[in-house]
Amino acid sequence: MSDFTSSFWPIFITVISLAGVLGCALLLWVTSKIKASSPSGDNTNGHVWDETLREMNNPLPRWWVWMFIITIVFSLFYFAAYPSLATYEGKLGWSQVGQYEQEMATANKTIAPLYAKFTAMPVEELANNAEAHAIGERLFMNNCAQCHGSDAHGSKGFPNLTDHDWIYGGSPETIQETITNGRIGMMPPMASAVGSDDDVKNVSNYVLSLSGSNHDAARAVLGKEKFASCAACHGADGKGNQAIGALNLTDDIWLHGAGEAAIIKRINEGKTNQMPAQNAKFSPEQIHVLAAYVWGLSNNAATSNVAQETAQ
């Protein structure tokens, strides 16, 4: 199949390739017929420069000619065997994609026994396995650190994975599920449900009061009543709901920014936050190892150095 959008390029390549090979053959044939003459008979061709400088005949060794012929024959076989001319796919059926898939299959086959050993181990045990930890760390650094940070502490909008504050739950199974299928957290704009701008401000101060953050106590008292519309998801006590990914508002962890202004903005605008599914990128075995690494981040504080020591 041609990846070019215009039919010009396949034709261009075909013409260039064939003309090159045929031109080389023609040149060989013509030059083999040419007989230069040496007027003085001493293997110089009669050209003289700078008084005494004369051009000698220096014939190309015949083995070199044979190398040209071998190249020509080789290229003809190559044209027949591989996708080379226009949209012709070649007798061998080789393709870049096929090659890639074949190499991936070989690589997967090589690492399969390694992962098989890990799959049999529960996450809690795997988190303390130095080899699995090193693999998990590399997977994390290359695939997760872009959002969650190299130290897994996250940033605004991207959860910190090293604390015990889990949005959807921190059990090995939930972590595995999160990595596999991703998550979409959705908070609708709540301004109309809460009421006026003033009500929104009051609710914000109530939310701040839940975690003991700086707040206006008088507004917090007023806001408590209006919080009822939030309680459907975040719970009456504001501790959130891991089943639907509603954030815990009682700890001092603010995924989308701390402070009154940030909370008002969330109530007014809502927020849709997504972690993409990773199942297309990783095999279930890799996700198992990765989940163990992530679980270990908050459950085995000294894991990495322990792992380094034991790896020796």
Next chain:
Amino acid sequence: MTEKQNPTELTGTVNAISEAVVINLYAAADKIYPRSTFGFFTKWRWVTIWLTQLFFYGIPWIEWGSRQALLFDLEARRFYIFNLVLYPQDLIYLTAILIISALSLFLFTAIAGRLWCGYACPQTVYTEIFLWIEAKIEGDRAARMKLDDAPMSSKKLLKKGSKHAAWIVFALWTGFTFVGYFSPIRELGASVIGNSLGPWETFWIGFYGFATYGNAGFMREQVCKYMCPYARFQSAMFDDDTLIVTYDEARGEPRGNRSRKADISNQNLGACIDCSMCVQVCPTGIDIRKGLQYECIGCGACADVCDTVMDKMGYERGLVKYSTQNAVNKGWSQKQVLRHIMRPRVIIYAGILIFLVAGLLTSLWLRSSFRVDVVRDRGVMARLATGGMLENVYRLQIMNATETTQHYQLSATGINNLVIESDVATKDKTVTVNPADSRWIPVRLQIPDGSMASGSHKVQFEVKSMDSKESVIEKSVFLVPR
């Protein structure tokens, strides 16, 4: 090609053949049968062959601690040279070695012609070894020519067969040794015996073996004449004071055969008896009496054989000798020749060479036992952490270039109240890196929020080895958002 012709010789040939002759653009390469030689240059040639080959075949077998002394582990990307452990990041050393090699070639060529070609180049060295095997089995030049002309017989088949068998064994051993630089040679040997070589090892042993067999057994001087770029550009480094293999034309001409007892003082004859021995011994098949030619690899075989002939004739040695164009033309003594070695181009080449070698050695001497790279997290610009701290995240890659486990202490400076934190470090900010391993360490730098103006601030990471007390400083920036 063009060639400066000797006017006297030219008129001679033109008179001899005056009618136009048709010349072909392609010609079959004539097989060359170099005759064995003995003498000063041959001896030195064999000395350098032994030295270079003992080095090549011997080095991979030397052990250093618990590993091979010289091992280029391409898969792990670690290059072990005795007690040095090099990373791909140390590529500059390879560059320096290549530049030094090239300049050495310039220097030696300017002083003494194609020393490299005659005495050290694998192409000519292996050709010489293969010729030695060939001479041992088939005999010297005359015997080999006779054997090649003879019709196929069981005797011929036996000789040819055993020669090729010996060549192939030697070539495969060469291929095996070559691969032994990249794959531990003792394990490689065990794999060969146990018939468990990997596909790539098999391929490279076969490929390098085939190249040795083909180049040293068949291609020989054709490689020098038609393929080697060095052979062509080395002539550009010659001048009239370069030591080259020269024929003393004034003394030798007019050449001609004569009786050993003949007194040549009253005949029109030079010292050259036209025995053609110098042509017979030449591994590239040239006639040195025609003057300097690009095919000449400077091996000195013709000088050796001519000295033997001169001895037999009772003439003075040195009709073909290692000398300079000026010395031959002006009749200089050896002392005068040596005095002319010191000339501007030689001094310049030598000066640059000494400078580079000193630079390389100093750099290796001052080289730290570990390397550090700092990569700032791009996804996370800056963030607020508990305790009102503003945080930036970095990855430090620490590359341990020693073969023991190392402990490194991390610190950072550049901004007031800068705090360094890492989940993988111990309380005193120390991390462990395995022998000859590299490790990514995620670290956080913190400053009290609001203590710095927004923008980019320069910071330095200092990584100190607790074991060797060396430290490496790497620069980076700390970003404070608006």
